[in-house]
Amino acid sequence: MKVRKVGRHMKIPTEVPEELCARAASQLSNALKLALELKNAAAEMDKVEEVYQAYIVSRAKEMLNLTIKFVSRSSGKGDYADAAGIGYKQTSYYRNGR
Numbered sequence: 001m002k003v004r005k006v007g008r009h010m011k012i013p014t015e016v017p018e019e020l021c022a023r024a025a026s027q028l029s030n031a032l033k034l035a036l037e038l039k040n041a042a043a044e045m046d047k048v049e050e051v052y053q054a055y056i057v058s059r060a061k062e063m064l065n066l067t068i069k070f071v072s073r074s075s076g077k078g079d080y081a082d083a084a085g086i087g088y089k090q091t092s093y094y095r096n097g098r
Contacts, residue, residue, distance in 0.1 A: 003011040045053055
């Protein structure tokens with residue numbers, strides 16, 4: 001990949017490889033499909049009683065299984081935070097203000 005130097009340390013690509021463009025386009029397409037599904041689901045949620053909404057959201061989180069691992073500096077074991085924000089405040093990442 002050809003790069004161009006900008007300033008003292010930063011290098012930016014002058015041309016992007018085709019496979020990288022194809023992969024990015026594929027990921028963007030998948031993200032747009034998911035966004036459309038979420039929009040449709042949100043429209044359906046208005047019709048559902050509040051009691052069931054919390055259950056549906058929790059089941060959706062389980063199905064998506066979105067978990068982010070933040071490595072703790074002190075223990076080295078790492079803290080886990082739900083991508084939706086559950087338990088996020090317990091991570092060292094959040095405590096250190098980053």
